[in-house]
Amino acid sequence: MFDYKRAEIAAGAFLVMGLAALAYLSLSIGGLKLRSRDSYRLRARFSNVGDLKLRAPVKVAGVTIGSVETIRLADYYAEVELAVDRSVQLPTDTIASIATAGLLGEAHVSLSPGAADRNLAAGARITRTEPALNVADLLGRYAFGNANQGAPAGAPDSGSPDSERRPASPRENR
Amino acid sequence: MSGAAAPTEITAARVLGAAGRGFFRFLGHSGRLTIFMGATVARVFHGGLRRREVVSQFSFVGAGSIGVVMLSAIFTGLVLALQGYYALVRFGSENLVGSLVALSLTRELAPVLTALMVTARAGSAMAATIGNMAVTEQIDALDSLAIDPLSHLVLPRLLAAIVALPLLAALFSVTGIAAAHLFGVNVLGLDGLAFMSNVRSSVAWKDVSVGLCKAVVFGVVIALIATFRGLGTRGGARGVGRATSRTVVEAAVLILCGDYVMTALLF
Numbered sequence: 433m434f435d436y437k438r439a440e441i442a443a444g445a446f447l448v449m450g451l452a453a454l455a456y457l458s459l460s461i462g463g464l465k466l467r468s469r470d471s472y473r474l475r476a477r478f479s480n481v482g483d484l485k486l487r488a489p490v491k492v493a494g495v496t497i498g499s500v501e502t503i504r505l506a507d508y509y510a511e512v513e514l515a516v517d518r519s520v521q522l523p524t525d526t527i528a529s530i531a532t533a534g535l536l537g538e539a540h541v542s543l544s545p546g547a548a549d550r551n552l553a554a555g556a557r558i559t560r561t562e563p564a565l566n567v568a569d570l571l572g573r574y575a576f577g578n579a580n581q582g583a584p585a586g587a588p589d590s591g592s593p594d595s596e597r598r599p600a601s602p603r604e605n606r
Numbered sequence: 607m608s609g610a611a612a613p614t615e616i617t618a619a620r621v622l623g624a625a626g627r628g629f630f631r632f633l634g635h636s637g638r639l640t641i642f643m644g645a646t647v648a649r650v651f652h653g654g655l656r657r658r659e660v661v662s663q664f665s666f667v668g669a670g671s672i673g674v675v676m677l678s679a680i681f682t683g684l685v686l687a688l689q690g691y692y693a694l695v696r697f698g699s700e701n702l703v704g705s706l707v708a709l710s711l712t713r714e715l716a717p718v719l720t721a722l723m724v725t726a727r728a729g730s731a732m733a734a735t736i737g738n739m740a741v742t743e744q745i746d747a748l749d750s751l752a753i754d755p756l757s758h759l760v761l762p763r764l765l766a767a768i769v770a771l772p773l774l775a776a777l778f779s780v781t782g783i784a785a786a787h788l789f790g791v792n793v794l795g796l797d798g799l800a801f802m803s804n805v806r807s808s809v810a811w812k813d814v815s816v817g818l819c820k821a822v823v824f825g826v827v828i829a830l831i832a833t834f835r836g837l838g839t840r841g842g843a844r845g846v847g848r849a850t851s852r853t854v855v856e857a858a859v860l861i862l863c864g865d866y867v868m869t870a871l872l873f
Binding site for chain 2: 436439440442443445446447449450451453454456457458460461462463487
């Protein structure tokens with residue numbers, strides 16, 4: 433006669449096994465985060481985010497402390513929202529730049545903390561940013577001369593959203 | 607219609623006619639299947655839930671398929687690791703085998719292969735069981751006792767498949783990755799930690815979740831086609847055999863087509 437008790441136990445065991453596999457797959461391998469209160473948001477505005485993608489890492493001194501949550505266009509600048517671990521406090525003069533792992537690796541946001549007394553609060557804006565490095569642009573600049581350039585590529589700028597006064601193409605030199 | 611053509615002659619008109627009839631037959635079939643699904647789902651809302659049947663079907667479809675699912679997963683993972691290694695070692699990128707295996711499994715192979723295995727095992731069993739009941743007039747007996755075959759036979763199988771398939775697909779992925787990992791480390795000489803870190807960095811939640819969605823849809827496909835074909839069985843033992851093999855073939859084809867459609871839509 434069909435044993436209902438055994439069927440129940442087998443169903444339960446399978447359910448537990450399946451849910452365990454599901455949980456492992458989602459959390460450990462898929463990187464699903466259960467508690468999002470563990471991080472706070474910061475905003476930054478870049479003139480060029482290059483190849484930066486959603487969920488790209490945010491690193492300080494090469495250590496991943498967060499990820500990119502949203503990237504959108506605002507006033508022809510790229511407005512990026514970062515999720516940073518709550519355990520990491522960043523001073524208000526932190527510089528955010530778009531770096532690549534190696535020369536042609538994956539783009540990520542690199543934060544260089546400054547020495548200010550106060551820290552960035554949740555939802556604050558990182559005011560000092562540097563755009564993504566465009567390798568093709570750099571080579572072009574070297575090829576066609578950069579005597580009239582002034583500041584070399586990648587110099588930090590002050591205050592307001594990333595302001596790049598370099599001409600877009602080397603041929604605009606005078 | 608075609609005037610004086612002999613009965614066995616193949617004329618253009620007859621070919622077109624046959625194609626048209628086939629198309630309308632297909633449309634009718636799809637329509638009946640859709641109405642069937644709707645009627646079954648409606649049973650959930652007016653008190654048609656049979657707990658014992660759901661549990662026993664879930665045990666059959668889920669727990670019963672663990673063996674075949676894990677066995678397939680082990681060998682799939684091994685083959686992926688081996689072929690991936692051969693392909694990547696030429697570029698010095700053999701440590702990307704982890705990403706290759708994990709992404710192939712979670713996105714495509716786990717839902718599809720799990721569904722195909724479950725079709726072969728549980729889908730055929732469902733069709734055969736219900737088909738047998740249909741040809742021995744047990745379905746008519748249930749009807750005459752005012753017992754609704756949809757809520758007693760179809761709905762439990764549908765619910766069991768919907769819950770069991772994503773769980774089985776997750777087991778498939780995890781087992782396949784584990785097998786590939788063991789194989790890669792012990793036989794191919796890959797670095798175990800690099801393998802797992804590659805897996806973690808390349809698999810996103812979206813890959814896992816889309817794979818699980820596919821598994822749910824495949825579960826619906828299997829249960830509906832198996833029970834639909836089963837209930838529509840006519841013609842004795844041969845009819846049951848026909849219904850069973852049609853179930854497996856149709857479900858398998860729908861799974862593969864559906865996989866393409868969902869990949870195109872969701873990725």
